[in-house]
Amino acid sequence: MNFKKLLLVALLGMSINQHAFAERVQIDKVVATVNDGVILQSEVDQIIQRVKEQAKQQNTELPSDNTLRIQALDRLVDQTLMLQLGERMGMEISDAQLDQTLANIAQEQGGTIADLRKTVESSGENFQEYREQIRKEITIGQVRRANVDRRIYISPREIANLQKILSEQTGSAEEFDLGHILVKIPSKATPEEIEDARTRADKVIEFLNEGREFKRIAIASSSGPKALEGGQLGWMSINEMPSLFAEAIKGKKKDEIVGPVRSGAGFHILKVQDIRGRQVVETTEVRSRHILIKPSIILSEEKAKEMLTGFVADLRAGKADFAKLAKEHSEDPGSALKGGEYDWTDPTTYVPAFRDTLLSLEKNEISDPFRSSFGWHIVQLLDKRVADKTEQAKLNRAHGLLYNRKFKEEAFKWQSEIREQAHIDIFPAE
Structure with missing residues (x-):
């Protein structure tokens, strides 16, 4: 090949590469700003793709992509705020700490880090990106705990009182697997907005009573913190969950739909998905x-x-x-x-x-x-x-339940406070 042909090939290659680069820049655009940080379209797409893959594995029907986009953006805003706070706090997760966490994750799955890597890559994800996502999750957890812990005080009297209640309650060993949907009410809502939210909550209950899938309704309709997980709160006793929920589900049976229950945040709808007891320790x-x-x-x-x-x-x-x-x-x-x-x-x-x-x-x-x-x-x-060790376990459990309840309540308040103090711009989808 002569020099002119080589030059032509080189120029064509540069043109193609520049065109491809321009396309990549155009595809990965900024969809929101959070203080001095940005959220990219690729980050939103990654969450949506992960939710879709999980839904496919669980045979769950999903709402529209626009609904998923709103939920994904909401989660990314919270994550970005906490990572920014972690940076200001000087919080760093070392490679050794990250590797230990990955080893624990792999061990829970009955394998090694190498096995975990194969599993991640076989699902189409990049292991290095997965690794850094775990680092972010550890950081977020530590930032949340560091800021919320100092807002929590549990007195010896509170522990003693709850331990006494646990001993007296015949059903104190009961734990509930709860599903949760929150129909949010705006702050300073008008009577019309409150009535509209109530109507939507009633409609959600109607759908659920007709037998529609709870997870899909939660992903589409809930403004709660676990919306993208299908509103799954996991196992809790009545003493561990917020008092509002505890009162609402007392005496309820498996598969019962409870609500709507009004709080300052909006109308809550609960599903008692399962109930289990606790044995002597x-x-x-x-x-x-x-x-x-x-x-x-x-x-x-x-x-x-x-x-x-x-x-x-x-x-x-x-x-x-x-x-x-x-x-x-x-x-x-x-x-x-x-x-x-x-x-x-x-x-x-x-x-x-x-x-x-x-x-x-x-x-x-x-x-x-x-x-x-x-x-x-x-x-x-x-x-x-x-x-x-039942009595000691009750003492430990009483403290743990009080802590978990207060942590959930304070974490929600804290998260709302840092969002109110932040400058957030979300750009409309094209």
């Missing part, structure tokens, strides 16, 4: 004693293990006393003075190597030397019992 506890030897510059790993091997031989032969050896040699200051003994403890609180070794022993059996993150150990299982 029992925990296996162990009483044990151990000797810890820590390797050092003076004492090598081999010498530490060899030292404990000698102790085990003497103990099993009845030539030594465990408590005496622990007091003289153990480097665990918390137990050495007590002959190496630990009181009744839930073994899951121990480090994995110690826990697993302890649970493999029979009563009074002494282990072979083993390594943990603290050093080299030998351990003896003194006794094992099943303990009723």
Whole structure:
């Protein structure tokens, strides 16, 4: 090929590349601004595509693309605000923290990060983009928790009162899987606007009573925070959910539609999708004693293990006393003075190597030397019992329920406040 032909090919290539670049720029346009940030069409499209794929897998019928666009934009505005706040707070998620989260996600699915990558890529998504989306979600979660936590106070009296109620209620163990649709009322709404919202809420209930799919109606009609998930709030007890919901669903049966229930935000419609109970909480506890030897510059790993091997031989032969050896040699200051003994403890609180070794022993059996993150150990299982932890579980649950309720309420208020303080422009679809 001569020089002129090469030049012509090069010019044509540049022309094609410039044209393709211009098309890409034209396709990915700004659809909204949030303070000094922007939301791109590609971000909206990505959410809509993900919702459509999920709906296809679940055989759920979806509303129009325009409705999905409104819901996606609403979510992206909230995400952008929180990411901007996270940046001002100097919040950064390290690669190590991100990798650990991905490993946990993969483990929940019964695989490794490599398996997770294959799953993501087989669905048509870019794994690096998926990875960065997880980083954003971690950031958003930490920003929300950091800002909402300081608004929450739970007094000992509140915990005691709720724990008493939980003990007295025959149905306190009940948990509800709720679906939720919110027909929003504008702030400073006129009587006509309120009546219009009421009419729309009644129409939604009519559709649901006719047997139409709840998730599809929620995606199309709800202004609630879980609209794009089909209004799925998940499992909650009546003490964990907002008080308004708790009063509305008391005594309701599975598949009942409840509402419309009026609040400052609008008219709420609930579906009791399922109900389940809670059993007595029992925990296996162990009483044990151990000797810890820590390797050092003076004492090598081999010498530490060899030292404990000698102790085990003497103990099993009845030539030594465990408590005496622990007091003289153990480097665990918390137990050495007590002959190496630990009181009744839930073994899951121990480090994995110690826990697993302890649970493999029979009563009074002494282990072979083993390594943990603290050093080299030998351990003896003194006794094992099943303990009723129902009361402690009720105490923990009371605190958790109060916290979850207050967190949901405060998070909604906080989210509304930061939106009111922000400068948001959403451009109409072409």
